[in-house]
Amino acid sequence: MSEKPTVEEYLQNIQNGQFKAYKCVECGMVIAPPSGSCYGCGSSKMEWTNVSGKGTLVSFTVIHVAPDEFAEEAPYYIAIVELEEGTRVSARLLGFDPLKPEEVPLGSVVILDYEINKTGKKYLAFKPA
Amino acid sequence: MPLNNTNIVSAAQTKFGALEGVSLREMFAEAVDKATVDAGIPKKDIQAAFIGTFIPEMLVHQGHTAPLLLDFAGLKGIPATRHEDACASGATALRAAVMAIESGMYDTVLVAGAEKMTSVSTNKATEALAAAADDQFESSIGLTFPGVFGIAAVAHMQKYGTTEEDMALVAVKAHKNASTNPLAQFQKEITLEKAMTPRYIAWPLKLFDCSPISDGAAALVLTSTEKAKQYTDLPVKITGTGQASASMNLCDRADLTSFHASVDASRQAYKMAGLEAKDMDFAVVHDCFTIAEIIASEDIGFFKPGEGAKAVREGTTSRDGDKPINPMGGLKAVGHPVGATGVKQAVVVYRELIGDAGPNQVSNHDTAIMHNFGGTGASCVVNILRRADA
Incomplete structure (x- = not known):
């Protein structure tokens, strides 16, 4: 893996089941998905960092009508998760019935996982802790 | 200092809806003709054109739309530039035109927007719309546009207690207003029960929470204060304009409400x-989804954060309320041909301000605000419009 993180590697890490975030070399802010400049200090020097994989469920939706690529997977959850390290990611949410979204507890702790679709593509995902 | 040199002197739109057999360039030319020659403004007076289209590459397999559309509309030769900021393309084009007139470079310009969306399948159109979100980080996991606003709705419901019924009431209001607007895609009132039909698109958003896929075009003629009198006794001035951007990714927003x-x-x-x-008599806001109108009504300062839903419930935003919002039916019921929308919003504000809105006329109509935003809310243009004699 190259020293300067790239978007391509970020996406490949997810496909490899090895999610990593960006970390600002200057101020230490953890950033995912990638940004070319730090939201904290503006520096463009980034390095890779591992994350604990623990996060909090901030919000979510259930996609019922999806583009062709995802149509067979619907209905499925998409959630916004705030990682323990402070950054927020969009991901699939596993472990809940998509037809009972009112039972999903906002603010609950979730942990990193992956969802694999029919073609073998992996999605970043979270499941109840 | 308020702007003082930009005047809207003519405004028109085509009917919005599934315009079968009408191509992008034909609907564009129709709107241009209505806003120019039909309004007594010779096309030769137009010095430049600012065009909003969103994604004709995917919808009708056509890029480089500005010269193409102008040529068909009989305006070949003048500077023609396309502006693209997703659903805010129309108002972005309008703002560029305002700057061109305020700079003194031009006296009279055309602003127009158009989109042809119904020539592809709904899934293909959904895919095209999703291109306005971040493809690598959000669309690629299956997040859709209704999904983006579903996430915002869940956050708003959690923080403020907004309900699915509150959102449905926005749809009921939109359809009621559009029922007397002959240019609207939907001209039928709906009951609250119908708006609540549990046909989910992206929970908690249901079919009637979503604006439709539409075809349509809209056009404006803008001119300097010196020239405005040539065209109309009642110009509408654009006295303030603002534009901002935000992160494309919803997940990068600290506040989803x-x-x-x-x-x-x-x-x-x-x-x-x-x-x-408090000085605004009414607003035209970007209600691509019902929750978007509730949030916009708070974001533009009509109501405190969290009180947008209450305003809908109490009728404050109805056409006869204290702060009417989308008095002709909004994107929700009039339709949302993406590139046309921001221009059409200015058409609505213009007609209301000069007292030409027929059965959709609001009672106080000196000053209004229009709010057009793009994609996940990553782009936004807001204009303040005021009748010149007000």
Whole structure:
């Protein structure tokens, strides 16, 4: 893996089941998905960092009508998760019935996982802790 | 200082809806003709054109639309530039035209927007719309546009207690207003029960929470104060304008219950116009989804954060309320041909301000705000418009 993180590697890490975030070399802010400049200090020097994989469920939706690529997977959850390290990611949410979204507890702790679709593509995902 | 040199002297739109057999360039030319020759403005007076289209590459397999559309509309030769900021393309084009006139470079320009969306399948159109979100980080996991606003709705419901019924009431209001607007895609009132039909698109958003896929075009003629009298006795001035951007990714927003670009752009526009939300007689906001209208009504300062739903419930935003919002039916019921929308919003504000809105006329109509935002809320343009004699 190259020293300067790239978007391509970020996406490949997810496909490899090895999610990593960006970390600002200057101020230490953890950033995912990638940004070319730090939201904290503006520096463009980034390095890779591992994350604990623990996060909090901030919000979510259930996609019922999806583009062709995802149509067979619907209905499925998409959630916004705030990682323990402070950054927020969009991901699939596993472990809940998509037809009972009112039972999903906002603010609950979730942990990193992956969802694999029919073609073998992996999605970043979270499941109840 | 409020802007003083930009005047809308003519405004028109085609019917919005599934315009079968009408191509992008034909609907564009229809709107241009209505706004120029039909309004007594010779096409030779137009010095430049500012065009909003969103994604004709995917919808009708056509890029480089500005010269193409102008040529067909009989305006070949003048500077023609396309502006693209997703659903804010129309108002972005309008803002560029405002700057061109205020700079003194041109006296009279055309602003027009158009989109042809119904020639592809709904899934293909959904895919095209999804291109306005971040493809690598959000669309690629299956997040859709209704999904983006579903996430915002869940956050708003959690923080403020907004309900699915509150959102449905926005749809009921939109359809009621559009029922007397012959240019609207849907001209039928709906009951609350119908609006609540549990046909989910992206929970908690249901079919009637979503604006439709539409075809349509809209056009405006803008001119300097010196020239305005040639064309009309009752110009409408654009006295303030604002524009802001925000992160494309929803996950990068600290607050999912408000769109910061809307807050920033509206504050800029109010400041430039020297006015505040309380000075606005009505608003035309970007109600691509019902929750988007509720949030926009808070972001532009009509109501405090969390009180947008209450305003709908109490009828404050109805056409006969204290702060009417989308009095002709909004994107929700009039339709949302993406590139046309921001221009059409200005058409609506113009007609209301000059007292030409027929059965959809609001009673106080000196000053209004229009709010057009793009994609996940990553772009927003807000303008303050005021009747020149007000």
